[in-house]
Amino acid sequence: MLNYSASEENYIKAIYRLQRQDGTVTTNELAHELKTKPASVTDMMKKLKLKKLLRYQPYQGFRLTQEGGKVALGIIRRHRLWEYFLAEKLKFTWDEVHEVAEDLEHVSSKKLIDKLDEFLGFPRVDPHGDPIPDAHGRMETSKKIILTELPAGTPAVVSNVINQSTAILELLEHKKIIIGTRLEVKKKFEFDESLEIRIGRQPAFTISHQLAENIFVQLV
Amino acid sequence: MLNYSASEENYIKAIYRLQRQDGTVTTNELAHELKTKPASVTDMMKKLKLKKLLRYQPYQGFRLTQEGGKVALGIIRRHRLWEYFLAEKLKFTWDEVHEVAEDLEHVSSKKLIDKLDEFLGFPRVDPHGDPIPDAHGRMETSKKIILTELPAGTPAVVSNVINQSTAILELLEHKKIIIGTRLEVKKKFEFDESLEIRIGRQPAFTISHQLAENIFVQLV
């Protein structure tokens, strides 16, 4: 597998993420995601097409090729292993890891990453609950549902938090919700879409729709 | 302290290393050290001068300013901490650490490095025996002498190996010489400048001038 520049890697990773949702990715979406200009996206897309990492016809959207997908998984593996390292070994808080991992992910020594993986004990998920691809690019694909769509009375476990800001971390810490927390929705209120939830045998409490939207759970 | 590009950092580090030896650094020396062309060096020197990291008059040599020296120590700190991490935690061998650290050193989060330092237990020297600057840029300055200049009969401890190749590591492992080994020169042979040395109470053995040149020791 060839080596790509940090810039190319950031584009590849963004396309991978966006195409999970929409199937195909547009110029404007990418420009917005990467905080760059549409014209810059077009330039880079031509380059990545030439390198056979993606397919696209002018004015249609982009899609990674099989090879492009493999490259993306490699970058995501590096990113999430570093995040795990920062949180677990260096005691970074949850909201601090992403920014640093955004740089570390571009150091591409295969040996470094495989040894790091081993040192960390082959973790399956990063500090936000996102799965870490293994050395062959395989990763866990457990069915996760948004907390807002969990039916009342169904026990579930928090598996993933999307938003990685300091603000959401503060709130989650206050509410004592972390990845792995087992909870149940008691009631859904139509007016403001807030949820009443219960953790274990503790008294139930309320969380806002905005918060619930960012929490994914798995059925148990 | 501002942020510098990987390229600028590699130049700064190289100047720092070379000026330790010669006091001042020339265009050709730098070009050779960095495997680049003299014209590229001149370009970069203008840039670093503009940023007040070095002093130079055309056709004289270069010297880092005080600020330039501080920046250099920061890069060296990152480089050596990563080398220590790779060797100690990830079990890289001695000859493999430098190349990877050459990339990792350019990830410049201060918090990352200070936490890494703490995680590693504030190590004083990297795997080759070179001192690691602390968070304030201070580092050990123990007097080291080349093994070829150690007088016969004076006990000393191996503190440092300059050459970092796989080849020298193989030889040192075979001879059971590592950093920290206590030894004594028994005899120096004029003909080929080979040395007879003894480790502890074991039988004495011979090492070549080429090998001895790359080993530094400290008196005990």
Next chain:
DNA sequence: AAAATTATTTAGTTTTGTCTAAATAATTTT
């Protein structure tokens, strides 16, 4: 179906870091 709006691409610049070839300065040899 035209017109208006929105999305995307193209054209032309800019910055950073590199290179080759040519010019000039400094040093060494004769």
Next chain:
DNA sequence: AAAATTATTTAGACAAAACTAAATAATTTT
């Protein structure tokens, strides 16, 4: 002290990655 050699700088080009402004294509509104 010239001449020859070596070191350094300058001039001009190039590639990567970004940007702005203008052109064009696609979509939506009227």
